Amino acid sequence: MWIEEKLEIKNGRALKVRITKSLEKIKSEFQEIEVVESESFGKILLIDGVIMLTEADEFCYHEMIAHVPLCVHPKAQKVLVIGGGDGGTVREILKHDNIKEVDVCEIDVKVIRVSKKHFPYLANSFNDHKVKLYCEDGNKFIKSQKNEYDLIIVDSSDPIGPAGVLFRKEFYEAMYQALKDDGIVVTQAESFFYHSEIIKSLFFFIRDIYPISEYYYTLVPTYPSGVIGFTFCSKKYHPINNFNETEALKLNDLKYYDKGIHKAAFNLPVFAQGYKH
Numbered sequence: 706m707w708i709e710e711k712l713e714i715k716n717g718r719a720l721k722v723r724i725t726k727s728l729e730k731i732k733s734e735f736q737e738i739e740v741v742e743s744e745s746f747g748k749i750l751l752i753d754g755v756i757m758l759t760e761a762d763e764f765c766y767h768e769m770i771a772h773v774p775l776c777v778h779p780k781a782q783k784v785l786v787i788g789g790g791d792g793g794t795v796r797e798i799l800k801h802d803n804i805k806e807v808d809v810c811e812i813d814v815k816v817i818r819v820s821k822k823h824f825p826y827l828a829n830s831f832n833d834h835k836v837k838l839y840c841e842d843g844n845k846f847i848k849s850q851k852n853e854y855d856l857i858i859v860d861s862s863d864p865i866g867p868a869g870v871l872f873r874k875e876f877y878e879a880m881y882q883a884l885k886d887d888g889i890v891v892t893q894a895e896s897f898f899y900h901s902e903i904i905k906s907l908f909f910f911i912r913d914i915y916p917i918s919e920y921y922y923t924l925v926p927t928y929p930s931g932v933i934g935f936t937f938c939s940k941k942y943h944p945i946n947n948f949n950e951t952e953a954l955k956l957n958d959l960k961y962y963d964k965g966i967h968k969a970a971f972n973l974p975v976f977a978q979g980y981k982h
């Protein structure tokens with residue numbers, strides 16, 4: 706039994722993974738949520754046929770979406786995660802001692818339930834007393850927040866379906882308002898191999914909203930092209946000039962992120978360097 710990652714099929718390309726068992730398939734109000742057991746990548750979480758994470762490589766994504774901004778902001782205490790219903794991003798955020806509160810705004814409560822059942826080593830992070838769960842539309846939630854967060858992380862699916870609004874200018878403007886004066890936003894921003902148009906369209910407006918806007922990437926074998934990137938949007942701190950190596954050295958139990966990777970992740974291949982201008 707094989708599954709084909711559906712996102713890129715319209716472009717004539719797909720990742721195929723051999724699975725050994727189907728563990729769960731449910732429909733929520735928003736999407737189809739599926740968990741399968743695979744031969745090479747352990748359990749896989751799919752939403753609408755698109756791979757969200759696998760047990761084998763989720764750390765490559767979750768460590769990079771969380772530790773890069775948290776090793777730049779010198780004193781982040783209050784963090785908002787939009788999406789991230791599997792819990793992997795929150796697990797990483799909680800590794801930083803300064804953190805006092807993590808608000809998670811996940812539109813689909815069923816993603817959280819499925820993750821608690823099949824990926825407890827991710828979703829147990831929601832049991833921490835610092836974490837508050839809001840099962841709401843992130844686009845609506847953000848508009849009610851002003852000057853509230855040190856860091857906002859958008860751990861979204863792709864810009865089709867319910868996550869489409871999270872790739873729009875109005876959403877980035879609302880996040881700017883929700884940040885404190887020295888806040889940082891990091892968002893899932895697709896692959897420079899396959900999604901140059903999405904990246905360019907994001908930076909077309911991001912650079913007018915945030916004084917500092919950069920793009921960095923990580924390697925995830927089970928995402929389309931094996932690469933996925935993030936926007937780094939900041940009111941004050943620069944991801945390299947304000948990088949706090951001491952904070953990075955304090956972190957334990959990491960399998961991807963370290964101080965060398967932090968710096969290297971912002972060095973884009975020549976063909977992609979213009980996407981953010």
Ligand code: SPD
Nearest residue numbers: 756757758793860861862
């Ligand atoms: N193409 C899939 C991109 C998915 C990014 N978000 C995954 C959520 C993992 N916490």
